[in-house]
Amino acid sequence: MRRMTPARRILLLVAACVFLACTAVPAWRGAKIAYHLHTARYLLGQGELAQALSWLAYPLQEQPRSAEVHYLLGNTYRRQGNFDRALRHLAKARQYGWRREEVDLQVVLIDVQRGDVEAADPLLDRAAVHAVPDDVAVEVYEALAKGYLALHRxxxxxxxxxxxxxxxxxxxxxxxxxxxxxxxxxxxxxxxxxxxxxxxxxxxxxxxxxxxxxxxxxxxxxxxxxxxxxxxxxxxxxxxxxxxxxxxxxxxxGRGAEAGQLIARLLRGSLTLEQQATAHYELGLLALADHRLHAAIRHLQTAVDLAPQHIALRDALAEALEKAGKSRQAASHRQQAERLRQQEDRISRLLAALAESPHNPDLRCDAGDALMQGGYPREAVRWYMNALKIDPEHRRAHESLARYYEAIDMPDLAAEHRQHATQAGAQPQLSKPDQPDGLRGDGPPPTPKACGPVQDQPPLQKLEQRAGPP
CATH class of the missing domain: 1.25.40.10 (Tetratricopeptide repeat domain)
Structure with missing residues (x-):
């Protein structure tokens, strides 16, 4: 047998290394993707949504057409309340071949989370007969709870x-x-x-x-x-x-020096506006306690500028200004704080009334008005939209939304709501019952439905009857 020359031996060794690299790298990449997906699913089960998203970044980068990756991203964004992103990923999951019934379930749960809790009824009725996996039951519980909270029920x-x-x-x-x-x-x-x-x-x-x-x-x-x-x-x-x-x-x-050093260090980092306001508020209180009025006013004014709706910040700033002999400015902040207290009291009374009459669209518009006046337009819009879920032709809700969209320069949406308001105004206004159609009988209204264990009973059961309307 002819002996292998050193050059040929080296050539074969190089070829073997190349072959191993070509087969091992894809296998390693596949194992890494599988590990990331497994970890993301575990974190989803634990409710760690932000961490789940970070673990899905690598699979999305490596497999941008993976139906499973897009489905998990849709599920995560849906649970975070980012419904637009969720729907985009769910559409891709369906396009790339993910199971249609699972995608459809996620779309229904988006509607439920948005406050259309009745959208869950067909799912719950069907699941009362057929067993549902525990992870699906948990998702339904979660969406129902979020939906009721969105409606302030x-x-x-x-x-x-x-x-x-x-x-x-x-x-x-x-x-x-x-x-x-x-x-x-x-x-x-x-x-x-x-x-x-x-x-x-x-x-x-x-x-x-x-x-x-x-x-x-x-x-x-x-x-x-x-x-x-x-x-x-x-x-x-x-x-x-x-x-x-x-x-x-x-x-x-009473450990003010330690507190001040810690806050000063935090302010050198990256803080949200809310956290910056809290940090300056704390520094202002420390300065006020040490009778450093100029520093107290500076920090407390910064806190109020960052979070003008916080009553405690204005109260503290008014105290510092008063001690510094600036009575007129102090009085102005006290008046603003009192207005904020009145707004909070009004909202609290409205929420208590809504607990008694959850299907009253007028009360939801009242809550929207109070929030709009208090400087919370996004929350106000949600209440107006909830009023329209109860009465799609509610004139006042449409008028309020038209004004809002005009103010933020969205004329198309403003015109749409203005048209609905005009059409509603042309119709006779009937008094609305506190309960929706179908709940006007003498008996109590049905309570929400919920899930139960797969092992011992059908996983979606009606809840025990409770006093009062849902």
Whole structure:
């Protein structure tokens, strides 16, 4: 046998390396994509939506025509409330061959999250007969809760969350939402109780740790809040909010120098407008406590400029101005703070009335007007649109939307709503019942439907009857 020459041996070795590279690189890339998709699905199941999006970036880059990648992106954006992006990715998922029934479910859940909660009824009725996987049941619970909250039907949202917890007692997400609802109502004891339940199951859950710290701080318990904020700074991918809370605790505990140093360091970084306002507010209070009135006024004025709707900021600025002998400016800020309090009180009374009459479009327009006057136009528009969901020809809602779209230079939308308002004005105005058509009988209206465990009962069940309308 002829001996292989050194040159031929080297050539074969190079060829083998090239072959291995050509086969190993695609295999490695495929394994990396599969790992990213698996991790993204896990994070979706945990409700970690922002992290799920970051893990889907690489698969999208490598496989831009992957039906699965676009479906997962559509699911994630839908749960984040970014419905336009969700619909674009879901359309691509369908185009590239993803299962049509799963895409259709996501589209229905978008409608439910937007407040069209009745859109879930056919799905719930069908699922009452046929078993539904647990992950689908969770998505329906989540969308229903968000839809009821979008309509400010708090009692209905609580019914869904309560039933979800009865089914999955260790679930984090429904308890987190219940805590947030209690926070809206300034019921810090109940909010703290929910956070404790979450932390007993998942001790390092960052939203629960941050929420618990905030609830304790709201109860003026900075000593108890301090370790929760410290733990958040260790665990959170972005510890800024926890560090601001830590600084608030330090100030209340009389450790002003530490608080000031921490806030000054944060201001050198990247903060949201809300966080900047909080940081300057805290620095203003520190300066006010040290009788450094010029610095206090400077920081508090900056805070008010960044967040003009915050009453506490104006109150503090008025106090600093008064102490500096600037009584006229102080009086102006006190008047503005009082107007904001009256607006908040009006909104609170409207929300209480809506809890009693959730299907009254006039009350929803009243809430929209109050929010528009208070400087929250996007929230106001949502309330006007909710009024139109109840009564598509509600004249006042169309007129309000027409004015809004004219003000932001969107003449086509303004003209469309103006035309609807004119047509509604030409029709006789009938008084609207608090309940929609089909709910006018003597018996109580139906309660929301919800999901249950696949193993022991049909996964979508009607909830226990509750007193009062949905």
């Amino acid at each position: 708090i009692e209905d949202a609580m019914v869904v969350l309560d039933t979800w917890i009865q089914w999955q007692p260790r679930a984090v997400q429904p308890r987190l939402w219940r805590a947030r609802i209690h926070e809206r109502e300034n019921d810090w004891d109940r909010a703290a109780a929910e956070y404790r339940q979450i932390l007993s199951v998942k001790p390092d859950d960052v939203p629960a740790l941050l929420g618990m710290a905030g609830a304790l701080l709201a109860r003026n318990e900075p000593v108890q809040a301090l370790p929760y904020f410290r733990r958040c700074t260790e665990l959170a991918p972005d510890p800024t909010q926890a560090q601001l809370g830590l600084a608030q605790c330090l100030r209340r505990l």
